[in-house]
Amino acid sequence: MxxxxxxxxxxxxxxxxxxxxxxxxxxxxxxxxxxxxxxxxxxxxxxxxxxxxxxxxxxxxxxxxxxxxxxxxxxxxxxxxxxxxxxxxxxxxxxxxxxxxxxxVKFPRGIKQCPNTNKALLNNNRTHIWVLHENKQHYNISDERIFSCCYRAFFRPSAVEDIESPRIDNRVQYKDCVYFDNYIKVSDEFVRVSCNFDSIEVYQQFFLFAPHKEFVSHGTDEWATSKGDKQAYNVIIMGIDAVSRLNFHRTMPKTLQFLKTRGAVELLGYNKVGDNTFPNLMPLLLGIKDTELRTTCFPSEKSTFDNCPFVWEWFKQSGYYTALVEDSSSIGSFNYFKNGFGHTPTDYYIHTFIHEAEKYSGKIKDFNSYLCMNEKYFFQVLLDYIENLTLALKSSKLFGFFWEITMSHDYLNYPMVMDTSYELLLNRLDASKYLHETILVLLSDHGIRWGEIRSTKQGRLEERLPFVYILTPHSFREKYSAAYNNLKLNSRRLTTPFDLHETLNDLVDLKNIENENIIFRGENIYATKRGISLFLPVPDNRTCEMAGIDDHWCTCHRGKKLSTNSSEALEAAAHLVRELNLMLYVHTQCAKLSLAELVDITEMEVGTPREKEIGWREFMVTVRTLPGNGIFEATLRQTSSDWMLAGTISRLNLYGKQSQCIHNYQLKLYCYCK
Incomplete structure (x- = not known):
């Protein structure tokens, strides 16, 4: 199911x-x-x-x-x-x-171990793949003479015929087989190996490598000043999908302890700005809302993201190698009901590899994601790749955006499975002194967005408060002391993905955050600026409106529960159902929704005194609709003359196959197929 x-x-x-x-x-x-x-x-x-x-x-x-x-x-x-x-x-x-x-909060008993763990027929390091002869018995391989393995490299071809094809990001080309029966030296980035005994395939696995590629500048030689520059820092962003700040505390305590021990700064007031992953990554990576893409670089759902000026372009122009890496293809941030990229966006981009690995070696599909690539967890593939890439590029500078989806996306407690692996990776990066030259950002996009925990008051707040840790080297803290002190100050200020975007901009050119420049810039912050670098003091009087956070997502507002039988409650519920049906109106395959139950209503204490004087009120409303028993939450604004929606509408429960007749990623939340 x-x-x-x-x-x-x-x-x-x-x-x-x-x-x-x-x-x-x-x-x-x-x-x-x-x-x-x-x-x-x-x-x-x-x-x-x-x-x-x-x-x-x-x-x-x-x-x-x-x-x-x-x-x-x-x-x-x-x-x-x-x-x-x-x-x-x-x-x-x-x-x-x-x-x-x-x-x-409990250990996820339902999670399954990858099949044939400790029975892999092949193993690898950074340069070779070899046969584990001691495990041949598990595959009934009894005669060496009729056993062989086929090494097939594959790659993403550069030719692009139809830039708006839905399969453009999944294109792949395989090379011919190279046979071996003991070991083979690796000379490729993506490899698929199948082993046969007596002409029958008995084993298959995919292998991901991080070769040192020739640097190709996207800017002029004058721009590319950071390559090999000891004053520049690697910038590594490691994302874990759907983990609130406190759920990170609960489920990944060893990783948390590593960060605390090393003096990482935790952003206690980091507030999401959109419902799910995509609208929270666009402000981080582009500095704009997802709703602003249509008028900038992504004109239609059939478009690719090739014309969008992502932050990795800044770093590329400044001489950095760049990487965009996710451990899921099917529900990747740029590929879930989207076309991804026509041209390869970064120097290191493994979508092609993950797509093929899911297709041919994906095991244990636990709701949305394949957890395993045969005997290996996909999240571990991601972590191993991070380590190998940092080793391969140790003499160069790297901007890497690495996003884990498969283990954390669907379940509140599954991050427990990853805790030791993340801690081990960070310890190895620390032991190799890589973190001495690296700004590390470990973060999430939002908390878990559905289920019983989401129906609690704390669950609603946690969903809006993802975690962010920023770990800087000691040399950074000393040389850029004013910037670092502001970062610590901002740990207890209201912050957003827009601010992280501006922070990354400052890291492209470190002159921006030299002490004398920080002092000058700090005196000229405009209170209305949507994104403010975390190396500058975020104003103490900053509100959600000033930070670009819709009232529906704002965690600063207090509320007062109202009776579900009040006139305001009934009017608000009716208007929310009308809004849902208006969005679905032209999609005749979707059933018209009706109100089955007003689950909850809270009046929010928002607005200026002047606005309240003229009758401006806001309500957070939760309803259940028929058909389908969808549970929806929205913030509605009541004026003296009308009701209006303040932000987007959240869905708080599963929709399963109810919306399989529609392929718009937003309307899937609301559509009940006739």
Whole structure:
């Protein structure tokens, strides 16, 4: 059975609530197990309510905890009344183990281990692929003479015939087979290997490599000044889809501890600006709202993103290698009901590889995503690639945007599975001194957007408050002390993806953030500027309106619950259903929706005194509609003469196959096919 929930990237695709499958409270009992990692070094893993939980992958044993963090430790962190409190915005304090949340936090029992773990027929390093002869028995290979493997490199051909073809980003070309029966040296980026015994295929796997490519500048020699420049820093953005700030605390405590120990700055007031992945990545990568794409660089749904000025172009012009890497093809940020890129957007772009690996070696499709590439998790493929790419480009500068989708997208607690792997990667990057020359941004786009947790007050706020950590080297903190102090100041200010966009712009040319320039620029900040570099002081009086956050997503507003039988409630619910039907009106394959239940209504305390004087009020409304039992949430504004929608409409439950007759990533949330 395949289910789809409130779309990703426009499409956050499709997904279930994993953690809400049981209403049992998590008993906060802690066991401490010592797990051996890499045959010698030890880590402490805290387990709550579960024993004998471990997954073995790539000879790395990692345990996964039920609650994953000792809630009795550092309670003072959560004892404050407000997460942030400024003149312009107060966000109420949230505890990661609030009474309304604890019952959802548990080890994901339903998650499956990749098939044939520890039985792989092939292994590889950065230069070779070889046969694991000791595992031949698992494939009934008894005669060496009739066993061989076919090494087939493949690549993304450069020729582009139809730039608006829906398959343009999936094009692929394979080279001829090269046969081997023991080992083979690798000379390609993407490789598919199939092994045959007695002319029957017994094994297949894909292998991803990070060769050092010849640098091709997109700018002039004068522009390309950062290549090899020790004053420039690598900029690495590592995204984890659909993880709120507090869910990161709950599910990835070891990664969190690494970041805290190294002095990473956490943005406590980072507020999303759109519903799902796509409208939160466009402000980060382009500096504009997704609704502004039509008038800039993406005129229609049939277009590709080739004409959009993404931030990696800035870095490319300044002499950086660039990378755009996601671990999912089918629900990738630029490919879910979109055409992706006609031309290869960055120096390193693995969409072609992931698409082929999903198609031929994808295993365990857990709702939206294939979790495994045969015996290996796709998220681990991503992490291994990050490490290999940083090694390959250690003598050059890299801007990399790496986005994990497959494990975290659909389930509240699945990030527990990844915690040790992320911690190990960061420790290795640190041990190799790569982080000494790197600005690392670890972040998400939003919290989980559906299911039982989403029906709680804290769940609604968490969904709007993703996590962001910015880790800078000591040399950066010393040389750009004014900028770094502003970054720490802004950790308790209202911030958005628009601000991260401006911050990346400053990192292209570090002269922007030299101390004397920071002081000058800080005195000339316009309070109405939508995006403000985090190296400048974000104004204390900043409101959601000033930051470009629609009221529907704003976490600064307080609310007062109203009776669902009040006249305002009934009017607001009726108007919300009218808005839904207006969006679907021209799509005759979609049924007309009717109000089945007014689930909840809250009057929000927003607006200036003058606006309130003239009768301006806002309500957050949740309704259930028929047919389909869709649950929708929206903010509606009431004036003296009319109602209007303030922002977009969220869907809070799964839509499964109800909307399979429509291919618009936004309308899929609302359409019930006749």
């Amino acid at each position: 395949s289910w789809i929930a409130a779309g990703r990237g426009g499409g956050d695709g499709i997904t279930p609530l994993l953690s809400a499958s049981s209403s049992l409270s998590v008993r906060l009992r802690y066991l401490f197990l010592i797990a051996t990692v890499f045959g010698g070094s030890y880590i402490i893993i805290s387990l709550s309510n579960y024993t004998n939980i471990s997954f073995l992958e790539n000879e790395v044993q990692f345990g996964i905890s039920g609650s994953s963090i000792d809630i009795h430790q550092n309670l003072e962190t959560y004892n404050e009344r407000f997460t942030i409190r400024t003149k312009g915005c107060s966000i109420p304090a949230l505890h990661p183990y609030d009474e309304s949340i604890k019952k959802f």
